[in-house]
Amino acid sequence: MMKRTDKIFVAGHNGLVGSAIVRALKAAGYQNLVLRRSKELDLRNQAATQEFFKSEKPDFVFLAAAKVGGIVANNTYRADFIYDNLMIVTNVVKAAFDHQVKKLLFLGSSCIYPKLAPQPLKEESLLTGPLEYTNEPYAIAKIAGIKLCESYYDQYGANFISAMPTNLYGLNDNYHPENSHVLPALIRKFHEAKISGQNQVVIWGSGTPRREFLFADDLAEGCLFLMNQYDGREFVNIGVGEDISIKELAELTAKIIGFDGELAFDSSRPDGTPRKLMDVTRMHELGWRHKTSLNDGIKIAYQDFLKKEGSLQHV
Secondary structure (H helix, E strand, O other): OOOOOOOOOEOOOOOOOHHHHHHHHHHHOOEEEOOOOOOOOOOOOOOHHHHHHHHHHOEEEEEOOOOOOOOOHHHHHHHHHHHHHHHHHHHHHHHHHHHHOEEEEEEEOOHHHHOOOOOEOHHHHHHOOOOOOOHHHHHHHHHHHHHHHHHHHHOOOOOEEEEEEEEEEEOOOOOOOOOHHHHHHHHHHHHHHHHHHHOOOEEEEEOEEOEEEEEEEHHHHHHHHHHHHOOOOOOOEEEEOOEEEEEHHHHHHHHHHHHOOOEEEEEEOOOOOOOOOOOHHHHHHHHHOOOHHHHHHHHHHHHHHHHOOHHHHOO
16 A cells, blocks of 8 residues: 555646546645656656656656547547557556556556447457547557556566546546547537527537546546555456436536537537446445546536636636
């Protein structure tokens, strides 16, 4: 288990997941945190990563750093997504091993699973079929990360574990109009429509795909739980075990934000995988469950959006 005095490196601490992990660590009394912005430490650079680990010698590592984005970003910047994410995970895992890190937790994504894998998605379904094309480069990089941790575990006995979160949202999310994930994109769209008096919002896709959503601060608590309680070779799904259609999600988000206009669905936009629901049996059996309902989580995320994007209130 992590001691309060242990040095803990949170890679990607400015992002949605990394910032949530930092909040969870501080709330639990861990104060010896090592944090670096990407401008200060480029984890794609092997020499720089090695030098950082050599000088700082962290005891524990949460690997939340990644190049991330929504379906359009994944499909548009395919080379960037596979290269950047491969370089980050290979450099960090190798440096962690070389410099005797006690334990590392690598965070992947539910997109690692085959496009048509049986639902809910069990850990055993990995590599049993073709991936969804639109996010294939990102998924391959994350699968490589899982296998890298497993391989160091197998060959050297390194305590490197992996967790695969479902779709995430929450504080410090990315609300870019083109490159964000579906939930923050909906929050922005409905807010702008409400402020500007629009009577219709167009939503990408048919609205029929089903997705599962986990509040990022719940994920962070799950990560601390795994770091302190789990030493297994196999990766673990982290989610809520329930899903919702994009149409239902849009209706819920519109209601919370106060947009009462019409919802139109643009079927010319890609839907992505028809359904992504995680089987979270393994995590539940370990003794962890999420706490935040989707309704409450969206309310918290919307208030955070208003603080982060305050100028939009005057569109």
